[in-house]
Amino acid sequence: MRKPSDEILVAYLDGELDPGVRLEVEACIDSDAETRERVTALALGARLLRSAFDPVLHEAVPERLIAAARGEGAAAVTDLAAARKKRLGWLGGKPLVEWAAAAGIAGLLIGGGIGYFSADQNTANPQTASLASANWLDSIAGYHKLFVSAGADDLALVDMPATDGAGARKVVQKLPSDFRLPNLQPWGLQFQGARYLFIEGEPGTQLFYTTDNKALGPLTVVVAATNKPDLAPTFDRRDKLNVLYWRHHGHAYVLVGTADIGYLWNISNDIAYQLDAI
Amino acid sequence: MSPSFSDQLIAVLPRLRRFARGLTGSAAEADDLVQAACERALTRTHQFQEGTRFDSWMFRIAQTIWIDQLRSRNIRKETSEDEGTHVGTDEPLRRVEARLALQEVRAALGELPPEQRAALMLVTVDGLSYKEAADVAEVPVGTIMSRLARARVALQARLEARGHARRSTNDAKAE
Numbered sequence: 533m534r535k536p537s538d539e540i541l542v543a544y545l546d547g548e549l550d551p552g553v554r555l556e557v558e559a560c561i562d563s564d565a566e567t568r569e570r571v572t573a574l575a576l577g578a579r580l581l582r583s584a585f586d587p588v589l590h591e592a593v594p595e596r597l598i599a600a601a602r603g604e605g606a607a608a609v610t611d612l613a614a615a616r617k618k619r620l621g622w623l624g625g626k627p628l629v630e631w632a633a634a635a636g637i638a639g640l641l642i643g644g645g646i647g648y649f650s651a652d653q654n655t656a657n658p659q660t661a662s663l664a665s666a667n668w669l670d671s672i673a674g675y676h677k678l679f680v681s682a683g684a685d686d687l688a689l690v691d692m693p694a695t696d697g698a699g700a701r702k703v704v705q706k707l708p709s710d711f712r713l714p715n716l717q718p719w720g721l722q723f724q725g726a727r728y729l730f731i732e733g734e735p736g737t738q739l740f741y742t743t744d745n746k747a748l749g750p751l752t753v754v755v756a757a758t759n760k761p762d763l764a765p766t767f768d769r770r771d772k773l774n775v776l777y778w779r780h781h782g783h784a785y786v787l788v789g790t791a792d793i794g795y796l797w798n799i800s801n802d803i804a805y806q807l808d809a810i
Numbered sequence: 811m812s813p814s815f816s817d818q819l820i821a822v823l824p825r826l827r828r829f830a831r832g833l834t835g836s837a838a839e840a841d842d843l844v845q846a847a848c849e850r851a852l853t854r855t856h857q858f859q860e861g862t863r864f865d866s867w868m869f870r871i872a873q874t875i876w877i878d879q880l881r882s883r884n885i886r887k888e889t890s891e892d893e894g895t896h897v898g899t900d901e902p903l904r905r906v907e908a909r910l911a912l913q914e915v916r917a918a919l920g921e922l923p924p925e926q927r928a929a930l931m932l933v934t935v936d937g938l939s940y941k942e943a944a945d946v947a948e949v950p951v952g953t954i955m956s957r958l959a960r961a962r963v964a965l966q967a968r969l970e971a972r973g974h975a976r977r978s979t980n981d982a983k984a985e
Contacts, residue, residue: 543955585832585916597844601852
């Protein structure tokens with residue numbers, strides 16, 4: 533048999549060949565190293581592809597889809613583009629003057645955020661507490677709660693909205709040159725905006741993401757400079773929020789959200805890779 | 811609507827989400843697509859033929875909606891940020907690299923033409939036979955076969971290119 537075509541090799545791997553042709557392909561694979569290598573590479577690609585998407589099967593199905601399957605959905609999704617615009621659009625269109633006001637409010641909250649949670653709500657473990665001086669984590673978590681509760685009605689907590697690509701670029705321009713805005717779209721998280729803050733005298737940015745995946749929920753990502761030593765990822769709690777915190781090579785990173793620690797851990801890995809933060 | 815129809819719909823949701831994720835490349839857009847497919851299916855229960863595969867029918871609906879949207883609105887998956895080339899050097903590296911490889915696969919899939927993407931998701935990921943995938947895509951089996959071959963080869967080439975680029979960067983960083 534001549535060297536089998538890619539179509540034949542793929543069909544062989546998919547179990548779609550007639551027995552006679554299959555035997556011929558197997559004979560060719562046995563006798564020809566190049567064909568063997570080709571089949572191996574194609575098989576690997578297929579295995580990777582399955583591995584890349586199989587985790588979706590183990591995700592919690594969003595309630596809205598179950599409701600839709602039961603015929604209980606609220607608004608029908610007849611236009612995917614419109615649905616996407618609606619999903620992303622609630623931060624859009626804010627006049628600059630409102631941003632000025634927002635900055636003022638944010639300034640107040642930077643001070644007021646400390647102690648936003650009462651002491652008995654904090655369950656910081658000793659390691660994190662000692663390294664984080666506790667209060668700024670409270671502040672970040674407090675801002676996260678305020679951001680979430682503000683919802684579609686108010687975005688006063690955001691210094692820089694991400695209403696479009698330009699917004700995201702401006703955020704990046706205001707950050708250290710080696711900073712990359714984490715792309716969490718594979719998680720269904722859409723970047724909505726950022727606020728700037730100082731943590732223990734060092735500049736940082738609190739990035740807000742939203743999703744309609746209720747199992748994940750809105751997420752805050754903080755990236756800040758630090759002069760403290762590296763710290764392995766550490767879980768913590770603030771009120772009903774999960775916090776994941778680590779430091780690497782002069783930067784502190786914090787994730788805050790209602791997502792369970794498994795989600796946070798996986799997202800932190802993603803961010804760590806994207807920002808060279810491991 | 812019979813309860814069994816709704817039950818079947820709920821049962822197929824995880825696979826439908828996976829299929830949609832592969833088509834759209836976005837979790838949120840995939841769920842929008844799945845929701846739209848559910849809603850359309852519920853308005854067309856009379857079109858489902860008992861004795862045929864319910865999952866294939868739902869895949870077909872989802873794919874039809876997606877293709878319609880692509881055609882009518884020229885929606886294109888936003889090009890995600892090019893995956894970074896920074897790689898750490900400590901213990902979590904292997905785990906990160908494994909996950910990175912899967913991200914690269916998803917990104918590579920997103921670069922393929924829509925019909926090839928769908929064929930891969932149906933056959934390679936979901937395990938449908940060529941005949942079943944051809945029924946979903948409403949094309950001849952031979953078309954599915956050629957789409958799959960082109961898709962698998964293209965995917966392989968993209969993965970090799972990405973792997974090569976990453977290795978080169980790592981080597982450069984190591985120097």
